[in-house]
Amino acid sequence: MLFRKKAWISTTSVAVVAALALAGCGGSKSTNDNTASTSANSQAATTSAGQASDKPKEAVTLTYTIWDQLQQPAMEAIAKEFTAQNPNIKVKVDVIPWGDYWTKMSAAAPAGTLPDVFWMHSGQFVKYASGNFLAPITDKVKAGEIDLNNYEANLGSIYTLGGQNYAIPKDFDTIGLAYNKDLFDKAGIPYPDGTWDYTKLAQAAKQLSQPDKGIYGFAAKMDTQTGYWNDMLANGGFIVSADGSKSGYDDPASIEALKARYQMILDKSSPTHQQMTDTDSTEMFKSGKVAMIFEGDWRTTDIDGSDIIKGKWNWAPLPKGKVKRGNIINGLGNVMSASGKHKAEAWQFLKFLGSKRAAEITAQMGAAIPAFKDTQAAWVKSKPQLNLQVFIDQAADAMPYPAGSKAYPVWFPKEGEIMAQAWGGKISIEEGAKQVAAMMNQAIANNK
């Protein structure tokens, strides 16, 4: 009895050890058979597309995967209208939040299970296109099925690689300065406008701050696209050199800009990094604790949804820096999987997503600034109480999001980890910037 009981416990324990110890090892597995079978599939799909016209249409459900829940209603409205025109094709809109989106896609890509149509980000595009996971649309562009000149400047060119086109531009976004009118009125300071520069921003932030009441003039958050990248550009610095070969974080103008932003925390014009880790700075703005933040246009609906601040806030352009007005423009693209089972139908939907009609729905529902030319006015009017025009106006001078390389997905997450140490006061800003530069240059060298 003694032996048997002990043996039972040992066996169970060992089994549990093995099971638990290995739980972390669910890496993505791939085989070459996969590629073979998927390309066979895609050939089959192309063939069936050719015959589609003379056969009765088969009912098909496509998956369209996006990461922004706020845009889900607009995307579903587009899908509904598409199905009304193509009754045999239904579209299921799936939302995977940004935090998990690329993790899931990177597992789906080698497994051949990418969604039929999905959102692509410029930072991730090169990896997916160079791995042949995206279906090129070059021949459709050449055949005139779609005209990339219909979209705002350069947006069509973000998603090209090796002379092939992969995406139809969906939208673009820029950064603005959101301000709380109430706090400005109480402090007797005129609202921010196009004449503001960074000196004025820092002065106003100081005047607006009442740290003892937990109210701050500006959220000098540790962030890239909606944070210090704009400062660095405005001050004459850069993020990555134009040829993509070198980091700009150790450029003196970049470091100066980073220091100026951090100074606002030291001046108590901004919450500390720890406070902004506890509570997201945009949430602070939404609850009236912060008078000004840099934020992307895509947060408009979210911010305006706060009862505390609704009707008491507005947008202004970013302040001018020593050299220019900095801003980052980014554009999402709709792409289709190279291994989808219904590529002909997926193309029909992709084409519809790139149509003027889809852009109009996007604009009217205030989901995003559509990329299709001359449809932005409807977006600006979608919230007439807010000065949304600043996002369109700033697009002209804005720098494209500095992705578009194999190195970007490697250095970008590490950038945040290093800068968090600087923003949290563990290392100096200059030290942090130099570490980021060294890390980025290494990543660029490793991922040529």
Add this chain to the structure above:
Amino acid sequence: MNSRSRYVWAYIMIAPTLLGTVLFWTWPAIYSIYLSFLKSENFGMVNHWVGLANYERLFKDKEFWQDLRNTLYYAVLFVPLTLLFSTFFAVLLNAKIRGLSAYRVIFFLPQVTMPAAAAMVWVVLFARDYGLINHLLGTHVAWISDTRFAMFALVIVGVWGAIGFNMLLILAGLQGIPRALYEAAEIDGAVRFRKFRYITMPLLTPTLFFTTVVLMIGATQIFDSIYLLIGKTNVALPAVRSLVYAYYQNSFVYYDQNYGAAIVDILLVINLILTGLQFAFQKKWVFYD
């Protein structure tokens, strides 16, 4: 029925579990060892054999050693505290009191709460400026973003989440102790503490041993609370980052599955050693009747 056909039947009965285990646990584990000797490109579609290069890089990586220290530190705090509290509550709930099942349900609740939802509540509780914990203690501490306290915050959340299930295991152990032993001890004049010390404790050691082994393995795999509670822009992250967190970052954020695989393979070895040691030392303290 002869013994041969009995074995066949036995194997048929365990086949579903065995297949599942092999397919979803054993095979991926072996595959992860294989992966750690490769350099993969293009999401693993192109692979080059690099031998021990990933391990060489690992042993030279200061971050890895820091992560290993963090992981072990967490385990050293988490395992004894969980055992202590689970045993304490199990003993209390083994008594005959009114509303016993209600208490058992309450203590078991953290176990059935979604970790993500629980973490969100803890984030609010731990908040420096508006958090309830600082309010109650009269302190002004950034629990989850101060390097000195973040580990304790994780341990608190970890222990809170683990008490329910382990209490249940220990409770089952307690109820397996025959009443007759206590009755005999009472006739001999034993008081409460002595009964606990000389009957309950020894007879509970097999359960405690099993619980410790499982807790230890669970502790070295801490990931979700770091991911949810601390977050990647937190200045305290390097002070709490665990091996599994590093594995996740490398495999799914930096897309370096091979380096990630090397990290978990080291963790596997560590766990095998730790568990082996515990089995070796069980003679010293575990009592089997």
